[in-house]
Amino acid sequence: MNDNRDKQMSQLSDWIWDLNGYAAKVPFYNADDLTMREVQNVFQLDPEPPQMELNDYIREAVRKRDLSYFSFFLHHFEKRLNGVIYRFLTRNGYDRYDPARFLDYKLEVLQMLLYCLPKFDPEQETEFLKYAKHYIQDGLLFCRMMGEAGSFASLAEYRRVRQIGAIYNGSGKKCTEVVSEFAAQSGYKDESVSADELLTIARRNRSIVSLYRTEQDEDGEETDEDVTRDDSWNYADILWKGIQAKTVAAAFEQLSYKEQWYLEKRNAICMTCGRVSPLSTQSTFEDLAVDFEGTTASGAERFYRRTLDKLRLKLLESGYIHTVTLKQTECRKKNKKIAAAVYLYQVDNDGEWGEIRFDFEKGTAEIVKLADWDTMKSNVFAKTAIRFVQGLPEERLLKSVVVPFESETLGK
Structure with missing residues (x-):
């Protein structure tokens, strides 16, 4: 697939980027042995950048053509971005501990943000993240596409392969029926690549990767991650019946990514959407030990207990x-x-x-x-x-x- 974004980055050639006085808060100690703590804090700066509204960093960056403000934006956006990538990966079956893959996705999103940054009009009322939403989603899909078998001419072709693959997967229908249904749903007409060829690609990849364990709506289109929201999780009625949702969300957001991950996995609950899986699917402490930092089962259990105590104390401090x-x-x-x-x-x-x-x-x-x-x-x-x-x-x-x-x- 042709990717011309690197050439288009020349639009940033006359921008300045001066971060003298700042250093990485969590530096990489060994490039060959990344940890989750390092990759989830790759944009964190020390000392703290000047306080501004998230969108104001972008406006200043574009007005002054100064990428320092973009770095300040990333510093404050990073925790939300971690959640976006984590949910995307887990929805697609990549739920094992893999810092390198997580960093790949993160840097791809960074490239997409840099690509659309100069195109953003700082005088418009639209928030930058709403403007960049589809760029971010394309970046995530592009990374997933590069990790799957097959060669795709474009991201659009990849989307079509995913769509026809979702129709085919588990339907028990004949290939001709799948092609007809796909054509009816999408209105697809392309002389260069037929729907039959798309289905052939999908069937070939099906035996290699979990292509079709994906977030599909009723129309077969993949739903976008809402990157503009600040993770206002409404799970309190499920976690603790009746307890203040905003209070629990505020306390949960103060936990580290690792602490949040432990709570979700151990309790078989998605804090984002409130979906509760059967307890039979909850991670054992042995699973948690393997997935995170290679600790022991007893070490994972101690960390989980400490995290529960930490969350409890934060909730107590709220007074609610x-x-x-x-x-x-x-x-x-x-x-x-x-x-x-x-x-x-x-x-x-x-x-x-x-x-x-x-x-x-x-x-x-x-x-x-x-x-x-x-x-x-x-x-x-x-x-x-x-x-x-x-x-x-x-x-x-x-x-x-x-x-x-x-x-x-x-x-x-």
């Missing part, structure tokens, strides 16, 4: 969410069934622990000692703990757990 931490200290069985148990409970991860005794035969609970910071009259934290433990089936009676709930409960 409270937690009750429970630890089982005693458990008595009768006729092979749990008859009684004793739990210590702590309020908002702080203060002296309280104590609650449960009699599961009678279905009662007694607050033996009130924890520090629990409400004196309504005992909200203790009662939250009691409701939670009594609602568990015997086989799910936990040794330790953190129970979150909304701050509005305190006023009830």
